Amino acid sequence: MSSRGPQSVSSSTDALAAILQGRQRTGREVVVDWVRSRTLANSWPALAGVAVIALLLGLQQLIEPGTMRLLSAVFMFVALAQAWNIIGGYTGYASFGQVVFFGLGAYVTAVLMNNYHVSFWVAMPAAILGGVLFAVLIGVPLLRLRGHYFAIATLGAAEGAREVINNMTPVTGGGLGITIPTFGDQAPTAYFGKPGFYVAFLVLAAASVAISTLLARSRFGYAMVAVHEDEAAASAVGINTTVVKVVAFGVSGAIVACAGAFYAFQQIEFYPTDVFDPSFTVLMVIMVVIGGSGSVVGPLVGAVGLELLSQFLRVNLGTYNQLIFGAIIVVVVVFFPQGVVNFFRDAWMARRFSLLDNIRRYRL
Amino acid sequence: MIGRPGALFAFGIVLALGAAACGTSSNTSTSGSGITFAAPVSQTGAFGQAEGLYTLQGYKFCVQTLNAKGGIQYGGQSHQVTLVTQDDQSVSATSAQIVDQYNDKSYKLILSPYGSPATTAVAPVVERNGQVMVDSNGADTAIFTHGYKNTFAVLAPSSTYVTTIIDTLAALNPAPKTVAIIAANDGFSQHAAEKGVSEAQAKGMTVVPSATAYTSSTKVNANVTDVSSALIAIKGTNPDVIIISAHLNEAVAAIKQASELGVKPKYGFAATVAPPTPAFISALGTKSEGVIGSTQWVPELSTSDSLFGTAKQFLSNFTNTYGWSPNQYPYQAADAAAACEALALAIQKAGSADPAAVRTALAGLSVDTFYGHIQFDSTGMNTTKPMYAIQIQKSAFVTIYPSNLSSTPANWPAIAA
Numbered sequence: 001m002s003s004r005g006p007q008s009v010s011s012s013t014d015a016l017a018a019i020l021q022g023r024q025r026t027g028r029e030v031v032v033d034w035v036r037s038r039t040l041a042n043s044w045p046a047l048a049g050v051a052v053i054a055l056l057l058g059l060q061q062l063i064e065p066g067t068m069r070l071l072s073a074v075f076m077f078v079a080l081a082q083a084w085n086i087i088g089g090y091t092g093y094a095s096f097g098q099v100v101f102f103g104l105g106a107y108v109t110a111v112l113m114n115n116y117h118v119s120f121w122v123a124m125p126a127a128i129l130g131g132v133l134f135a136v137l138i139g140v141p142l143l144r145l146r147g148h149y150f151a152i153a154t155l156g157a158a159e160g161a162r163e164v165i166n167n168m169t170p171v172t173g174g175g176l177g178i179t180i181p182t183f184g185d186q187a188p189t190a191y192f193g194k195p196g197f198y199v200a201f202l203v204l205a206a207a208s209v210a211i212s213t214l215l216a217r218s219r220f221g222y223a224m225v226a227v228h229e230d231e232a233a234a235s236a237v238g239i240n241t242t243v244v245k246v247v248a249f250g251v252s253g254a255i256v257a258c259a260g261a262f263y264a265f266q267q268i269e270f271y272p273t274d275v276f277d278p279s280f281t282v283l284m285v286i287m288v289v290i291g292g293s294g295s296v297v298g299p300l301v302g303a304v305g306l307e308l309l310s311q312f313l314r315v316n317l318g319t320y321n322q323l324i325f326g327a328i329i330v331v332v333v334v335f336f337p338q339g340v341v342n343f344f345r346d347a348w349m350a351r352r353f354s355l356l357d358n359i360r361r362y363r364l
Numbered sequence: 365m366i367g368r369p370g371a372l373f374a375f376g377i378v379l380a381l382g383a384a385a386c387g388t389s390s391n392t393s394t395s396g397s398g399i400t401f402a403a404p405v406s407q408t409g410a411f412g413q414a415e416g417l418y419t420l421q422g423y424k425f426c427v428q429t430l431n432a433k434g435g436i437q438y439g440g441q442s443h444q445v446t447l448v449t450q451d452d453q454s455v456s457a458t459s460a461q462i463v464d465q466y467n468d469k470s471y472k473l474i475l476s477p478y479g480s481p482a483t484t485a486v487a488p489v490v491e492r493n494g495q496v497m498v499d500s501n502g503a504d505t506a507i508f509t510h511g512y513k514n515t516f517a518v519l520a521p522s523s524t525y526v527t528t529i530i531d532t533l534a535a536l537n538p539a540p541k542t543v544a545i546i547a548a549n550d551g552f553s554q555h556a557a558e559k560g561v562s563e564a565q566a567k568g569m570t571v572v573p574s575a576t577a578y579t580s581s582t583k584v585n586a587n588v589t590d591v592s593s594a595l596i597a598i599k600g601t602n603p604d605v606i607i608i609s610a611h612l613n614e615a616v617a618a619i620k621q622a623s624e625l626g627v628k629p630k631y632g633f634a635a636t637v638a639p640p641t642p643a644f645i646s647a648l649g650t651k652s653e654g655v656i657g658s659t660q661w662v663p664e665l666s667t668s669d670s671l672f673g674t675a676k677q678f679l680s681n682f683t684n685t686y687g688w689s690p691n692q693y694p695y696q697a698a699d700a701a702a703a704c705e706a707l708a709l710a711i712q713k714a715g716s717a718d719p720a721a722v723r724t725a726l727a728g729l730s731v732d733t734f735y736g737h738i739q740f741d742s743t744g745m746n747t748t749k750p751m752y753a754i755q756i757q758k759s760a761f762v763t764i765y766p767s768n769l770s771s772t773p774a775n776w777p778a779i780a781a
Contacts, residue, residue, distance in 0.1 A: 066465030073461065166549060166585070175549030175586060177484065179510065183491075193492075194464065267457055268488045271481055271550070273586065274456055314451055314458075319407045321451060 045213065045296075053206055057199070065194035072194070072266070074307045075201035076259050077287060079208040081299035083255035084284035086212060089293035090221065091248040092228030093143060096281055097154030100138075100161045101131045101253040103276035105260025107165055110178045110270070113188050115171065117181075120189035124261040131257025132250045134161075139249040143242070146231075155278070162276035177271040180264060189265075197266050204262060208255050212296045215251070224248050228294070290332050292339025301341050337362040396441030399717045401427065401704060402448040402471035404462040404486070409454025410587055411478050414612060414643040415696055416454065419478045419501055421686050422700025423447055426708075429671060429681075429701075436708050438715040445708070452477055456485035467493040472719035473711075475703055476515075478696070480504035480522070480552040487515045496723045499744075500703035501696055504552040508743040514719075516726045516744045518702045518735065519660045522552045524751045525636040526560025526609050528658040532753040532765040533605055533634065534567040536776045540604030540631055542570045546594045546618055547578035548610035550586040554578070556636055557609040572601035584610065589617045595627045608635040615639070616647045623651065632656065632778030640754050640761055642692040652756045654778025656764070660735075661698040662752045663690075664769040667732040671705055678734040691760030702735035709738075 025033070060068060080102070088094045105127040112123040142153045165172050172178060182191040192200060215221045223244045226234035235241050260275060267274070283306070291302020309328065313321040335355050336343045347353045403423055406416030427447040435442040448471060452459040459482040463474055467489075474490055474497040476483045483502025490497045491512045499507070499517035503525070507515065526545065533540050543564055547557035557578040561571050573581060581597035591614055598606065606622065606629045608615045615638035622628070632654050638644045639657025648655075665675040672678040682697060683690045706729060711717050714725035730739040739748045753765035755774050764774040 064465075064468035066461070066468035069461050069464045163585075169579070176506065176551040176554060177481070182488070183511065191492075267460070267485060269484050270456070274481070277455075314453060318451060319412070322408045322453065 049206065049209065053202065056202055060195065060198055068194045068198040070311060072197045072201040073311075074304055075198075075205040076263060077283065077303040077307045078205040078300055079201070079255055079259045080280065080284045081287040081291070081303040082205075082208040082212045082296070083252040083259075084281075085288045085293055085296075085299040086215060086224075086255075087248050087252040088285065089288055089295070089299070090216065090224040090228060091245060093146075093245060093249070094151050094285070095154040095249070095252075096151040096278075096285070097156070097158030098252065098256055098284055099276055099278060099280040100154075100158035101134065101256035102260035102263070102280055103158070103162060103165065103272065104130055104134055105257030106264035106270065106275040107172055107178070107260075107272075108257075109261040109264045110180050111172060113180045113265075114178055117188045120261075120265055124258065124265075127257045127261040128254045131253040131260075135250040135253035136246055139246040140242075143245040143249060155281075158276060158278065158281065162272050165276070166272045172272070175271065177269055179269045182265075182268055191268075192265070197262065200262050201259075204255075204259060209296060209300060211251065211255065212299075216296055220244070220247070225294070286329060288339075290329065290336070290339060292341035292343070292345075295339075295341060295345075298339050298341040302339070305340075335359065396435075396439065396443040398446055399436060399443050399473065399711065400446045400448055400471050401473050401475055401707060402463075402466040403475035404452040404459040404477045404482070405449045406454040406478050406482075407451035409452075410613075411454045412451075414641060414694075415501070416478045418641070418694035418696035419700045420449060421682075421694075422500065422697035423449070423475055423704050425682050425685055425697065426671075426701040426704035428685075430704075430708055433671065436711050438712050443711075443717070452482060454482075456482045460485040460489045463489045463495065464493065467495060472496065473707060473717065473722065474498075475700070475707065476500050476502055476517075480507065480550065483507055483515075484551075487512050490514050494719055496707075496719045496726065498703040498707045498726070500700040504550075505555060505745070506551050508745050512744065514723055516706070516740045516746075518706050518738055518746050518749075519699050520749045520751045521745050521747070522555045523559040525556040525658050526607060527563040528751040528753055528765070529607055529634045529636070529656060530560055530563040530567055530569070532656060532658075534569075535765065535767065536774055538631070538777070539567075540569060542572050542601070542603045543605045543607055544572050544582060544598040544601060544603040544629075545578045545607045545609060546582045546584060546591060546598070546614075547608075548586040548614050549583050550611075553586065553609045553611070553636070554583075560607065560609065572603050573597055578609070584614055587611065587613050589613055590621070591618045592621050592625060594618070595622055595625050599625065599627050602630065604630040606633050608633070608638070610636065610638070612638045612641060612643060612647075616644065619648055619651055619655065629779065631776065634658075639756055640695045642688065642694055645692055645756060645759050652759070654755065654757070654775055656753055656755045656774075656778070658751050658753050659695045659761075660749075660751060661695045661702075662754065662761075662763040662769060663693070664763050664771070665734070665736055667734065667736055669705070669731070669733040671708070672701065672734040675734045689760075693761065698735055702733060702738065705733055705735070706731075706738050 084098050108127040108130045109123040112118040112126060138157050145153050166174050181187050223239045226239055227241050227244050231241050287302035287306050288299045292298025310325055313325050317324055405420045406412050427445050430445050435444040450462045452462055459477040463486050472495045474495050476497055476499040478501045480502045483499050484507050487507055491514050496514045499515055503519050503522045505521045505523055545557050545560060547553045561575050564571050582594040584591045584594050608618045615635040619633055634656035636658050639655045640659040645652045663675045663679040668674040679690055679693055683693055709731055710722050710725035710729055714721040736749045738746055741747050754761040755764045757775055762772045764770050
């Protein structure tokens with residue numbers, strides 16, 4: 001499941017030879033190699049994923065609609081965290097403006113459905129396309145920046161995009177908000193209802209985990225990690241780093257825009273401040289950092305854990321819930337600077353479970 | 365949706381058994397089943413420290429008073445009310461999510477969250493779930509344009525917030541000839557400003573720098589603490605009065621920054637939501653002196669009801685309970701208490717806590733209360749209720765409009781020449 005893990009490739013020597021020779025394999029070769037390389041050892045993540053999805057679909061029959069809505073939010077954050085991890089974790093470009101794709105996805109969907117009575121099933125792909133195009137548009141110039149400069153530039157891009165949407169009142173409704181028609185004959189697509197959105201967000205989360213896993217194990221995934229580790233060296237061995245960065249940014253933007261599209265339809269009515277809220281980006285970053293960046297399981301654990309914790313504290317702690325939530329995040333980051341999942345993986349491999357050792361290793 | 369009819373049926377049985385148990389155990393047979401009012405309220409986030417708190421206190425005070433007076437009476441029994449609330453963290457989507465979860469628990473009687481955006485998010489949820497909501501603090505008329513049948517607002521709509529200020533100013537001596545309107549870009553503030561411009565023109569006032577400036581040069585982002593761009597746009601036009609159609613943060617920023625930037629209206633400032641809140645005075649100190657504000661409620665109202673008594677009695681009992689000064693009372697709490705009272709009156713009228721019956725009773729409600737007259741039009745708005753205006757004088761709210769409710773004259777011009 002982690003980014004390290006060449007076993008799936010090395011198990012087929014033909015495939016490895018093809019890759020080493022830089023020769024393109026035929027489609028048939030790829031399929032045959034893939035089938036031959038399947039073993040229980042390398043198939044269990046996929047099987048576990050299918051089992052979890054089946055379990056969650058079964059769980060849906062047992063829970064009330066309001067709980068489905070809560071879990072829909074958890075699934076959405078799984079997708080958002082996976083998306084952020086692609087650009088921030090694997091590629092090492094910490095974007096603090098990823099919410100821009102969420103807002104754009106939401107607004108493309110709402111404007112098409114409200115102003116032009118377009119079906120959601122047309123509006124949602126259009127939102128994804130919009131996310132990809134915007135990622136390329138801002139990615140080409142911004143991905144030349146690194147570190148803090150890139151973070152600040154993306155933050156600025158998100159704030160700027162919100163203001164543009166805010167001031168395009170005739171099209172977007174601006175600060176007056178926008179409403180997706182969902183009642184009666186006015187609705188271009190019948191409202192999904194809470195059970196429908198539960199399934200929709202579950203599929204989105206599953207798809208984002210699958211995309212992340214496939215990327216991580218692909219040649220492109222290794223290129224992303226290479227850019228992360230040393231961009232100059234990656235470039236020196238022939239990786240087109242610009243293409244890698246822009247594609248990673250685009251894939252991430254596409255997933256976030258898709259989440260924005262579903263979110264918009266679920267909310268029905270919203271304002272620019274709702275869907276361009278920087279706290280979405282902050283949550284994506286925190287979920288990935290706490291779970292463990294640069295792996296598929298880390299953001300998954302971070303998103304599920306933090307969203308459920310946040311909901312639990314909100315319901316049970318009243319006024320102090322956000323304070324306690326913040327304190328828990330600080331404590332977790334201090335004790336698990338590399339992320340919870342990465343800590344346990346390393347601790348398991350090294351048989352060293354001491355948290356104090358861990359802090360020393362990363363801090364001293 | 366699997367399990368919903370079953371859950372409702374089971375809940376009905378539990379209610380019936382509960383009612384029967386209470387009926388047999390009580391000698392007087394007057395204690396009926398309990399009723400739950402559920403509300404998502406901001407306890408943290410942007411509205412947590414002021415507006416959300418005021419709303420929550422209004423709901424709590426209402427439920428406390430209702431229960432102290434024996435609960436809601438119908439069917440020969442008295443029914444105690446339980447208030448269930450959850451923090452929505454000042455996030456609209458969370459408000460909507462909470463109301464969905466209330467529906468799981470068969471809490472069908474909803475009191476609104478604070479503010480138009482959250483109420484806007486909750487209204488379609490209430491509609492789909494067959495819940496019924498009384499809106500206390502969401503005044504944006506847009507909420508009532510979607511044909512929702514289950515949302516009723518006790519407060520006067522957004523269209524009257526700036527028009528009331530204009531009417532107040534027109535009755536003052538000297539009446540302003542020019543006004544500038546700074547408006548936040550949220551739906552509520554923009555709509556209030558739009559109606560205000562028409563009213564100002566009807567009263568012979570000139571809106572500077574232009575009649576549409578509130579949509580461009582004097583428009584500011586909602587909830588910001590920097591409105592200098594709007595003030596600079598106004599600076600050269602020397603208006604008699606600057607009106608701020610916005611919430612607390614923007615209004616406080618406008619008045620603070622106006623003095624820093626040397627923007628001085630000839631007569632004074634006025635604002636919609638902010639001045640009649642204790643937080644406005646504590647944020648601005650002496651700079652709040654003389655600012656005029658439109659408000660949903662003033663204690664001089666002559667109407668009364670059997671629950672809270674007169675408006676003055678409400679003020680005295682409420683401020684004593686929560687430790688507010690009677691000179692600086694949060695009117696949002698009166699809005700909240702009135703919403704809760706309207707819901708209770710509708711249940712009493714319906715003789716049932718069934719949401720469909722309560723909805724029908726709300727639609728036909730026409731009562732005088734400590735809050736004024738409550739009656740809903742076909743869209744769910746309380747269009748019969750006017751707004752009022754106060755001026756801050758020596759850190760106290762003084763009612764200055766309409767003249768029949770005002771005992772102290774306005775201090776005008778509020779700014780020394």
